[in-house]
Amino acid sequence: MRDAVRGVAARFPTAIVSGRCRDKVFSFVRLAELYYAGSHGMDIRGPTADANHHHGNGKAEAEAEAVLCQPASEFLPVMQEVYAALVAKVERAIPGAKVEDNKFCLSVHFRCVEEACWAALFEQVRAVLRDHPGLRLTQGRKVLEVRPMIRWDKGKALEFLLHALGFAADADRDDVFPIYVGDDRTDEDAFRVLRARGHGAGILVSRFPKDTSASFTLRDPAEVKEFLRKLVGANDDS
Numbered sequence: 188m189r190d191a192v193r194g195v196a197a198r199f200p201t202a203i204v205s206g207r208c209r210d211k212v213f214s215f216v217r218l219a220e221l222y223y224a225g226s227h228g229m230d231i232r233g234p235t236a237d238a239n240h241h242h243g244n245g246k247a248e249a250e251a252e253a254v255l256c257q258p259a260s261e262f263l264p265v266m267q268e269v270y271a272a273l274v275a276k277v278e279r280a281i282p283g284a285k286v287e288d289n290k291f292c293l294s295v296h297f298r299c300v301e302e303a304c305w306a307a308l309f310e311q312v313r314a315v316l317r318d319h320p321g322l323r324l325t326q327g328r329k330v331l332e333v334r335p336m337i338r339w340d341k342g343k344a345l346e347f348l349l350h351a352l353g354f355a356a357d358a359d360r361d362d363v364f365p366i367y368v369g370d371d372r373t374d375e376d377a378f379r380v381l382r383a384r385g386h387g388a389g390i391l392v393s394r395f396p397k398d399t400s401a402s403f404t405l406r407d408p409a410e411v412k413e414f415l416r417k418l419v420g421a422n423d424d425s
């Protein structure tokens with residue numbers, strides 16, 4: 188998959204948009220030429236040259252220069268405080284619970300928690316959040332997510348990236364065709380952006396029929412890889 192993504196990025200501006208924190212996503216993908224939007228799009232970074240060879244600047248400066256958008260930066264101290272509280276009151280108290288620090292959002296995983304304890308876990312998380320009215324709770328697949336209460340999601344991140352790249356909807360050009368591939372409920376915000384734009388394609392990755400705003404589906408990562416390879420091949424032939 189990494190080679191397929193690298194091939195696409197060599198021809199088209201390419202971004203990875205994820206709920207996980209940006210550094211973690213980068214450690215999985217390790218392609219400096221990509222855009223990365225971590226924390227559900229609340230932490231966007233552009234491509235970087237090899238930070239170790241950055242002219243005159245250190246790695247930290249190169250990294251800071253590459254950051255394009257952090258709309259929830261003021262929430263960082265509160266997210267760290269809530270992370271510590273969730274580890275103490277949920278992860279350490281409920282067997283199987285796992286709290287993941289995704290920088291501008293937090294994930295409370297309950298996949299490995301006995302179903303009989305789910306209600307107690309939800310209540311503990313809600314109790315922690317009662318002291319923090321600036322945060323909201325959403326639910327994913329066997330995971331609760333704590334997020335800043337700002338109007339920002341993967342769809343906003345997609346709009347930001349399109350604008351930053353000069354591909355905004357009002358730009359008078361017909362040589363741009365945004366494609367967004369995703370398998371998570373939170374990817375629906377980005378699919379909706381492409382639908383509203385009336386141009387581009389949202390692609391849901393799922394083996395099963397689902398209610399979605401995507402225009403197409405692929406069944407699994409193997410089909411995504413094949414699609415990315417064909418995308419590059421089609422471009423080579425033109």
Ligand SMILES: O=P(O)(O)OC[C@H]1O[C@H](O[C@H]2O[C@H](CO)[C@@H](O)[C@H](O)[C@H]2O)[C@H](O)[C@@H](O)[C@@H]1O
Pocket residue numbers: 204205206207287289294296298327328329330370371373
């Ligand atoms: O935005 P994505 O890149 O699709 O990330 C969504 C969430 O991915 C991770 O959770 C998922 O994988 C877990 C196993 O590693 C699984 O237990 C969970 O049900 C999945 O949703 C990640 O841990 C979350 O922080 C992301 O929000």
